[in-house]
Amino acid sequence: xxxxxxxxxxxxxxxxxxxxxxxxxxxxxxxxxxxxxxxxxxxxxxxxxxxxxxxxxxxxxxxxxxxxxxxxxxxxxxxxxxxxxxxxxxxxxxxxxxxxxxxxxxxxxxxxxxxxxxxxxxxxxxxxxxxxxxxxxxxxxxxxx
Numbered sequence: 148x149x150x151x152x153x154x155x156x157x158x159x160x161x162x163x164x165x166x167x168x169x170x171x172x173x174x175x176x177x178x179x180x181x182x183x184x185x186x187x188x189x190x191x192x193x194x195x196x197x198x199x200x201x202x203x204x205x206x207x208x209x210x211x212x213x214x215x216x217x218x219x220x221x222x223x224x225x226x227x228x229x230x231x232x233x234x235x236x237x238x239x240x241x242x243x244x245x246x247x248x249x250x251x252x253x254x255x256x257x258x259x260x261x262x263x264x265x266x267x268x269x270x271x272x273x274x275x276x277x278x279x280x281x282x283x284x285x286x287x288x289x290x291x292x
Contacts, residue, residue, distance in 0.1 A: 206252065213250050214261055221268050228272050253288060 249262055258266075273279055 210250055213248055217248060217265055221265055224272055228275060
């Protein structure tokens with residue numbers, strides 16, 4: 148509008164064009180700032196998720212190792228039970244002192260199919276010795292889960 152008073156119609160057109168161009172630049176700069184803030188936020192979330200992924204991978208490896216150990220122990224017990232059955236020895240003596248772990252993810256009560264199968268194998272082994280006394284203990288983690 149000032150261009151119209153100072154230089155007439157030509158100044159008004161140039162002033163309007165220059166104002167539009169300047170307004171667009173300011174608007175785009177504001178959008179760029181918002182986009183940069185969003186990129187920074189997403190980068191933070193990505194770092195957080197990467198840390199969680201590492202933690203979950205570690206937990207998965209620990210659970211897999213515990214399952215491998217339990218599987219090996221169950222295989223030994225099965226062999227001892229089979230040997231005891233073949234030798235007509237009391238199955239309770241074979242299972243004496245057997246220990247195993249069933250581990251759960253924090254805040255979860257679900258077990259894997261593999262762990263459920265291992266529990267079934269153990270239950271079958273215990274069922275073959277009806278006079279056997281069984282003790283089951285349960286513990287929460289330090290956070291109470």
